[in-house]
Amino acid sequence: MLDGKKNVLLAVTGSIAAYKAADIARGFIKKGYSVTVMLTANGAKFITPMTFETLTGSKCLVDTFDRNFKYEVEHISAAKACDLLLVAPASANVIGKIAGGIADDMVTTTILAVTAPKLIAPAMNTAMYDNPIVQDNMKKLKAYGYQFIDPAEGLLACGDTGRGKLADVEDILSVSQGILEETENETEKVSGTELSDLNKSEAGEAPDYAAEAGDAPDYAGRTVVVTAGPTQEAIDPVRYITNHSSGKMGYSLAEAAAKRGAKVVLISGPTALRVPENENISFVPVVSASDMAEAVFTHFEKADILIMAAAVADYTPKTVADQKIKKADGGMTIELARTTDILGTLKDRKREGQFICGFSMETENLLGNSRKKLVKKNLDMIAANSIVDPGAGFGHDTNKVTIIARDGEESLPLISKAETADRILDAIIKRVK
Ligand SMILES: Cc1cc2nc3c(=O)[nH]c(=O)nc-3n(C[C@H](O)[C@H](O)[C@H](O)COP(=O)(O)O)c2cc1C
Incomplete structure (x- = not known):
């Protein structure tokens, strides 16, 4: 002082x-x-x-x-x-x-x-x-x-x-x-x-720095499926609806899990990030919410742990125009249809022993809404992402997350996404059977 x-x-x-x-x-x-x-x-x-x-x-x-x-x-x-x-x-x-x-x-x-x-x-x-x-x-x-x-x-x-x-x-x-x-x-x-x-x-x-948490092979023998990034919902051949997700949190989770010995499947929407060069990470690129759903359903079968860090669109244009929509006088309306609720669907497909960690990002009542989502979607854990704290959320290299599990909660400080990933993986591994 x-x-x-x-x-x-x-x-x-x-x-x-x-x-x-x-x-x-x-x-x-x-x-x-x-x-x-x-x-x-x-x-x-x-x-x-x-x-x-x-x-x-x-x-x-x-x-x-x-x-x-x-x-x-x-x-x-x-x-x-x-x-x-x-x-x-x-x-x-x-x-x-x-x-x-x-x-x-x-x-x-x-x-x-x-x-x-x-x-x-x-x-x-x-x-x-x-x-x-x-x-x-x-x-x-x-x-x-x-x-x-x-x-x-x-x-x-x-x-x-x-x-x-x-x-x-x-x-x-x-x-x-x-x-x-x-x-x-x-x-x-x-x-x-x-x-x-x-x-x-x-x-x-x-x-013993050789035994640092991030290096301990505590995920050896486990298959971890991670989703990352935004989705793109086509309106016509040149336009789409998306969100601000950069994919950094999901990529950090995939890299950290691979470093800790897991076989990782990284299902990623379009991002500007480099595809991780790691023989333990299989990279599955997707574009739309429906591609994401299909890839998750395919890979979930063999997953021990699923971490859904992607920001998947909730709505998609009901029809996609074959040709670029020409501008005309006056406004225009795009009719949207609900996309598949991936976590909602997995609720009924989950096998005994599989662990699902969702992510939530809300502009209001973050913790209350996240706790509700944990129960409604029958998740084992949810990482509630702050969007209001400076340095947290979309695009940043840092994040501020509250880990909400069935048996307790832990609020992490604002730390790098790499460290956040390790803390989330620590919280998961403690709870998997
Ligand atoms: C133009 C220029 C830019 C440099 N930028 C970096 C840098 O970004 N990071 C770094 O580690 N070294 C950089 N270096 C090399 C360091 O200045 C050099 O290793 C130096 O010995 C560091 O001294 P210090 O660590 O005592 O400050 C740069 C050198 C030059 C000439």
Whole structure:
């Protein structure tokens, strides 16, 4: 805490995305937090300390051996005063140094001394991000309780297209805020790790990071069918009705289940996402609600677990015009027909031992309506998706979900969709027979 305000210690590293850290710092200030910025020497080649000093009103820390300040061991006092450490953007180099326990500059020395929650937002070229060394470093840090906000996909500054773009600034701010609010209640969990476990590792007990939750083959031998994305309901050969689903939640679930040993069938409506390259994921592309229903009914037979994360249209045009409908004077009406209620139909086809997790997204009374849906559709679990919280729902890389099961509920904080997927899979595996 600084001056009665929660303090964010923002570490900025040598990435082309460093300029976005100015917006991050400003965003925290606007939300009423105090911000201290640390910059690596290479980070200072991309953005100057003066920018941050002007935005935050406090000294930007670069040099561990700078004696030009009130006498305090600065890296220790900055570490003690913070309620959240955020590294954004985090270079491959700094991630590697933290994972290796290296403390050879202001940023890495301070990070080693921080006991508050730590959030890392990587940004780098796709090949660097996919490099198994970088992936291993991140896995190690996750096992030590560090949280990550995954980079986005897109056109990178180096001209490549792929994963590695710094996550959206608004998403970084929302996730950080979620963590800061969550730490107010010390009994709550951080990134699936109890705070007490986190403290244990800080006290010197090394967790077995090879046995991280996402790696445990607890889904081995199970077939998981996941639906994802929107559907497209044709009006004529060039027009259709759809919704804003990006497919990110469903793809994250498919990837997480495959990583945990499941054979996965990913049934996906049209999305802009890359088809997962994983030999344990069979990809089934569909377009309309009726294609989706047919594919689900086919694959449900052999499924142990079905997770319906797709946003399937409830209505479809009653007839599809053969030719492009010509515009004419006046308005026009499209008559819609109800699509097949997939979950409603599966209710009667479900075998003993099969587990069904639905998703719900409502603009009002989310939890009440989701509980009703759980009962009406005879589901085992429903993941209620927030659409109102900033950073949650359609298109974002983060989500805020409440898991509603027959025997209890769990509200997850705003976390990445990848982490949400693991928490949903944790909740399912506990309950499957
Ligand atoms: C123009 C340019 C852009 C760079 N962007 C990134 C980046 O986005 N991510 C990254 O990990 N490294 C990037 N690098 C390489 C890092 O700056 C380099 O690894 C450096 O040693 C990182 O130092 P630091 O981690 O101490 O800040 C970039 C280098 C240049 C010259």
